[in-house]
Amino acid sequence: MSARQFPLGDWGEPAERLEELYRWSEERAVEAIEWYRRDRVWKRRWARLLRFAAGVFTVGGITAPIVSLTGVLPHTxxxxxxxxxxxxxxxxxxxxFGLTSGWMRDVSTSQALQRRLEAFQFDWASECVREVLGPTEGTAGEAAERCLGVLxxxxxxxxxLVRSETSEWMLEFRAGMSRLPTQAPGPWSNRTEVGTGAQVRVLPPPGTRPTMPRQRPPEGPLR
Incomplete structure (x- = not known):
């Protein structure tokens, strides 16, 4: 989806200016809908192809042991x-590759955008009818402000809607990457030491007096 520049112009004719903004907003939504519809075409094609291949290979893998019992075909x-x-x-x-999930996201997002576009078109039509029949309350400035609020x-x-779909794609991509092994075990991971274990001296906690080993009292002089 390409970024559209916001139309800038003179507000000397507010009606023409609002109509230009309406066309800009409508074309922006239509472009997003068409983008999601084009994106779902190739995802749907590849997702169906891979799932069909998985089904065929599964059936072949299940029936192969049965065929091998007959001994008709070798290495079955x-x-x-x-x-x-x-x-x-x-x-x-x-x-x-997120083909099936991406296909489902494209379908749901395009439908949500289509529903929002239809609601926007009816809201704009109601504002236009109100202006044609004559505003019963408020001034022309308030009417223009209402139209700008709708836009x-x-x-x-x-x-x-577009940002929500992008966030779902990012979360799915990160979840898929987190399942990949990040570190392979080295040859030293299962290494065991042979021989006697080394003696480790445990230091006392700070602030305490170390205990000395009890010594045997000296014996008296021999007579």
Whole structure:
């Protein structure tokens, strides 16, 4: 989605100026909806392909042991293991790249934007009808302020929907990265020391007097 420059102009004709802002806000929302619809096309295609491949490989991996019992085809059991491994790899790729989840997010976000756009269009139509029939209360400045409030709320709602979808994608990406192993165990991780353990001297806590080992009293002189 490209950033659109806010239209700047002369407010000598408020009606034309408000109409220009309405067109700008509407085109901004339509562009966001079209972007999510285009983005979901390739995600849906690859998600369905990977899930179909996972289903085919799973069926092949399950039926391979049964076929191996007949002895018709050699090495059938090994091909069954390979099919199950490929099915797991297909599902893992779908989850790692976020194809199915991204497809669902695109669908829900585009529908939410479409509903908000329709509500905005009806709100704007009601404001236009009120101005055509003649305002019963308030001045022209208050009417223009109401129209600007409708435009501002709509733009903020569109930005919130896009930001919410982006936040969900970031959380999913971080969760997927956190599942990856960050440190592989070295050859010294399971190393055990052979021999007697080293004696460790425990120091007393600060402020206490160390206890000396009890010594045998000296014996008297021999007679």
């Amino acid at each position: 059991l090994e091909w069954g293991y390979a099919g199950l491994a490929l099915a797991a790899a297909a599902l893992l790729a779908d989850r790692a 501002r709320r709509f733009c903020e709602d569109v930005s919130d």
